[in-house]
Amino acid sequence: MSDLAIIKKMLMLFKPYKKSMLIVFSCLIVSTILNLLIPLLVKSIFDEGLIKQNFQTVFLCSLIIFSITLIDRIIDIVKENLRSNVKAKITNAINMKVYHHIHKMKIAYFNKISSTEITNNVRVDIENITKIADNSIFYAFSQVLSIAGGIVGLFIINWKLAMLVLMFIPFKFFIVKIFAKIRKNYAKLFLDQYSELSRLYDEIINGIREIKIFGIFKMKKNEFESELSKLTNTEKKTSVLSSWNNASELIMMQLITVLIYIIGARMTFNSELTVGSIVAFVTYISYVTIPISAIINIGYLFSGIIPSAKRLFNFFQLPIEECTLNPKIENIKNKSILFHNVYYSHDGRQPTLENITFSILEGEKVAVMGTNGSGKTTLLDLILRFHKPDKGTITLGGVDIGDYDIDTYRSFFALVSQRFSLFNKSIKENICLHSDFSEESINKLLEDVQLPEFIDYFNMKIGTNGAELSGGQRQKLALARAISHDKHIYIFDETTSNLDVISEINFANLINERLGEKTIIIVTHKPEILKYMDKIIVIENGEILQVGTYKDLMNNNKLQMNVFSVS
Numbered sequence: 001m002s003d004l005a006i007i008k009k010m011l012m013l014f015k016p017y018k019k020s021m022l023i024v025f026s027c028l029i030v031s032t033i034l035n036l037l038i039p040l041l042v043k044s045i046f047d048e049g050l051i052k053q054n055f056q057t058v059f060l061c062s063l064i065i066f067s068i069t070l071i072d073r074i075i076d077i078v079k080e081n082l083r084s085n086v087k088a089k090i091t092n093a094i095n096m097k098v099y100h101h102i103h104k105m106k107i108a109y110f111n112k113i114s115s116t117e118i119t120n121n122v123r124v125d126i127e128n129i130t131k132i133a134d135n136s137i138f139y140a141f142s143q144v145l146s147i148a149g150g151i152v153g154l155f156i157i158n159w160k161l162a163m164l165v166l167m168f169i170p171f172k173f174f175i176v177k178i179f180a181k182i183r184k185n186y187a188k189l190f191l192d193q194y195s196e197l198s199r200l201y202d203e204i205i206n207g208i209r210e211i212k213i214f215g216i217f218k219m220k221k222n223e224f225e226s227e228l229s230k231l232t233n234t235e236k237k238t239s240v241l242s243s244w245n246n247a248s249e250l251i252m253m254q255l256i257t258v259l260i261y262i263i264g265a266r267m268t269f270n271s272e273l274t275v276g277s278i279v280a281f282v283t284y285i286s287y288v289t290i291p292i293s294a295i296i297n298i299g300y301l302f303s304g305i306i307p308s309a310k311r312l313f314n315f316f317q318l319p320i321e322e323c324t325l326n327p328k329i330e331n332i333k334n335k336s337i338l339f340h341n342v343y344y345s346h347d348g349r350q351p352t353l354e355n356i357t358f359s360i361l362e363g364e365k366v367a368v369m370g371t372n373g374s375g376k377t378t379l380l381d382l383i384l385r386f387h388k389p390d391k392g393t394i395t396l397g398g399v400d401i402g403d404y405d406i407d408t409y410r411s412f413f414a415l416v417s418q419r420f421s422l423f424n425k426s427i428k429e430n431i432c433l434h435s436d437f438s439e440e441s442i443n444k445l446l447e448d449v450q451l452p453e454f455i456d457y458f459n460m461k462i463g464t465n466g467a468e469l470s471g472g473q474r475q476k477l478a479l480a481r482a483i484s485h486d487k488h489i490y491i492f493d494e495t496t497s498n499l500d501v502i503s504e505i506n507f508a509n510l511i512n513e514r515l516g517e518k519t520i521i522i523v524t525h526k527p528e529i530l531k532y533m534d535k536i537i538v539i540e541n542g543e544i545l546q547v548g549t550y551k552d553l554m555n556n557n558k559l560q561m562n563v564f565s566v567s
């Protein structure tokens with residue numbers, strides 16, 4: 001996307017707030033017009049009042065200047081109120097767009113990038129993009145009138161001096177152009193370095209136990225320090241660059257003022273100019289040069305915003321899940337699942353799953369087993385439409401699963417994944433998930449999953465991702481959540497790894513009792529659970545090795561060696 005296209009896209013963010021923007025600009029224009037009168041009044045104070053000793057003129061002009069200032073400030077408050085309102089609305093709108101996009105994005109993206117990295121990148125980008133609703137940008141655009149008025153004022157007073165002032169524009173333009181180019185590179189560098197630091201932060205926080213136990217604090221500290229110093233160095237360079245930009249502007253303006261005083265003095269001595277004219281001229285200079293600087297500086301300002309905008313707009317382009325809306329197949333009766341010659345590859349090169357064909361009938365209890373990395377979770381992710389087959393078909397009730405509206409399709413399932421999440425809410429809220437369950441049913445459920453210790457405390461908050469619970473308690477809570485919801489198909493991916501043997505047997509009984517009629521797909525190697533299964537699918541290196549009952553598998557010596565020995 002070109003810089004111009006990005007700027008256009010950013011300006012489109014203002015579209016819903018056209019009316020407010022119009023009022024903001026009107027306020028700025030009125031304020032500019034009022035302020036244009038001040039130098040003329042100052043000129044009168046000097047030439048008509050002070051020099052001619054006319055007190056009435058001094059008093060009247062001073063009063064008008066004060067009134068203008070008063071009105072100007074009131075207009076400014078009204079304008080600021082509206083402008084900050086527009087900025088807040090744009091910020092909210094972008095945040096909500098990010099939220100919706102995250103909800104729709106493909107799960108593969110979240111496997112590649114840490115949550116801290118996503119959060120920080122998005123936060124920085126939104127903060128930068130919304131700078132386009134900052135006062136400085138509005139001010140610059142509204143100052144065209146001030147420039148025009150100022151230039152007219154300068155030419156009325158003296159055209160030769162006016163020409164001298166206007167010579168500053170091309171110099172300023174070229175200097176800013178150079179600085180803006182450098183700034184854009186720094187901004188890009190900053191975003192990359194900030195992203196890397198966020199990733200490292202995430203890694204350090206999540207790996208704090210390993211860092212402590214394996215004594216790698218010093219190495220990690222060095223890694224962190226090195227990334228941090230790269231970032232602070234870029235920040236330092238950016239801020240020095242801004243100082244250079246400001247300094248060049250101030251020096252140029254001061255140079256013009258000094259030249260005006262020197263040349264103006266000569267002209268005054270030759271009676272070509274009055275003292276009041278010089279004072280008014282110097283005031284008009286700021287009316288012209290400050291806004292021109294502000295407009296030219298927009299290029300500098302945008303050079304810091306564009307890299308963020310580019311990254312955020314690219315983020316919005318990241319692929320989303322396909323969500324076919326086909327209401328006709330909402331209430332399909334038979335919910336059997338059929339895989340037919342399914343192929344899938346995570347990286348597009350090496351196949352993760354090959355030639356997968358099997359069926360899971362409605363109400364069947366099916367276990368999926370196989371060595372680590374054989375493709376069990378990928379298979380479940382294909383069923384849940386977190387991935388799409390590269391080849392072959394997966395049907396539910398005879399309909400290709402891709403033909404269902406995605407939300408309707410997923411509403412058929414309950415899931416406890418290998419890396420399940422709990423919310424920092426109460427035990428009750430984690431189970432109900434916005435559904436309304438009676439206290440009695442929650443108590444019974446907690447008893448059933450052997451969490452009786454929480455019966456009187458189900459309003460207790462459990463910390464981020466259940467940090468205040470033990471590993472087994474977390475798993476039991478995730479299981480309780482899944483089985484308490486009335487769904488057609490229940491998927492459990494290695495969800496008993498933290499359970500003790502008694503809890504494991506209890507889980508096997510529980511799914512039989514509570515989910516007797518339901519379809520269950522469970523990844524496990526536990527014989528206590530496998531015994532209860534109608535069918536066991538064994539996967540090896542992405543291919544189906546065998547489909548059979550527990551008995552069949554027990555009679556297969558090769559399987560005994562390869563699969564059961566790993567459990």
Ligand SMILES: Nc1ncnc2c1ncn2[C@@H]1O[C@H](COP(=O)(O)OP(=O)(O)OP(=O)(O)O)[C@@H](O)[C@H]1O
Pocket residue numbers: 108111346347352370371372373374375376377378379
């Ligand atoms: N997001 C991913 N990107 C690239 N490759 C992946 C991704 N997820 C899994 N894989 C690869 O796909 C293969 C199958 O992984 P999968 O998680 O499905 O195996 P699994 O049988 O569930 O393993 P485990 O028993 O260890 O949980 C592995 O070789 C793994 O490295």
